Amino acid sequence: MLGIEAKNIFKSFGTPPQDILKDVSLDITVGDFVALTGKSGSGKSTFLYIVSGLDNPTSGDVKLSGTSLLGMNSAEIHCLRNTSIGFVFQFHYLLPELTGLENITMPARKTGTHKAMEEYALHLMESFSVLHCKDKFPSQMSGGEGQRVAIARALIQKPKFLFADEPTGNLDTINGDKVMEIFKRINKEDGTTILFVTHDPDYAALASRxxxxxxxKIAEIS
Ligand SMILES: Nc1ncnc2c1ncn2[C@@H]1O[C@H](COP(=O)(O)OP(=O)(O)OP(=O)(O)O)[C@@H](O)[C@H]1O
Ligand SMILES: [Mg+2]
Known part of the structure; x- marks a missing residue:
């Protein structure tokens, strides 16, 4: 199965170690659109960081497109994260000294394809209704605009996998709805596999699973 395969993931923190993830296994097929829900402290972010290679499990294995993250060195993980994985945080974490357009083309800059990517960045900005933010700095954008720019940044390398940790958590309903519309669209049109965390049952209902x-622990899959 080529998608996301998380197998028997355990994660513990602290001394004495406390188990935060307790034998979590989850398969996500290519093109799936999955909402991760649960109370505060249930382990959602921890799980998302592990399946996206931002953190290591204490034990267990994660495969993306059939390749185990555990066998990779940090350079290989970095490369994978730069090309196949997009990540959106609750707070957008745009670089304050760069414009909207520069923030989006940042990942592409590192791989030396900056010019070619600029056109695609502008296309993404237009389709997410933030083209007017291309020369603005993050401090001059609204929260919703900043988040949509951050989504464009996460998508600039056309990643197979998009992970998002409460992408609407810091937004009002109108802007939250816009983010979810974008997620639905890129899942449908580009086939991007999406795993997102939400506290909002209405947004969770938009996912396929x-x-x-x-x-x-995973208590229920529906
Ligand atoms: N680096 C860390 N060191 C110690 N404990 C941690 C660390 N990261 C997370 N935890 C603990 O692990 C548990 C799960 O945290 P996690 O952030 O995954 O929860 P969550 O489901 O994302 O919650 P929220 O909905 O509040 O974001 C919490 O009890 C948290 O305190
Ligand atoms: Mg969290």
Whole structure:
């Protein structure tokens, strides 16, 4: 199965170690659109960081497109994260000294394809209704605009996988709805596999599947 395969993931923090993820296994097929729900502290972010290679599990394995993240060195993970994985955080974390357009083309700059990417960046900005932010700095954008620019940045390399940790958590309903519309669209039109965390049942209902976590375990998949 080529998609996301998380197998028997355990994660513990602290001394003495406390188990935060307790034997979590989840398969996500290519093109799937999955919402991850659960109470605060149930382990959603921890799981998302592990399946996206931002953090290592204490034990267990994660495969993306059939390749285990655990066998990779940090340069290989970095390369994978730069090309196949997009990540959107609750707070957009745009670089304050760069304009909207520069923020989006940042990942492309590193790989030396900056010029070719600029056109695609402008296309993404237009389709997410933030073209007017191309020369603005993040401090001059609204929260919703900043988040849509951050989504464009996450998508600039046309990643197979998009991970998002409460992408609407810091937005009002109108802007939250816009983010979810974008997610639905890129999942449908580009076939991007999406795993996103949300506390909002209405947004979770938009996904193809819902994975509910309780106390570090998957309690229900619907
Ligand atoms: N680096 C860390 N060191 C110690 N404990 C941690 C660390 N990261 C997370 N935890 C603990 O792991 C548990 C799960 O945290 P996590 O951030 O995954 O929860 P969450 O489901 O994303 O919650 P929220 O909805 O509030 O974002 C929490 O009890 C948290 O305190
Ligand atoms: Mg969290």
């Amino acid at each position: 819902r994975v509910h976590m309780i106390d570090g």
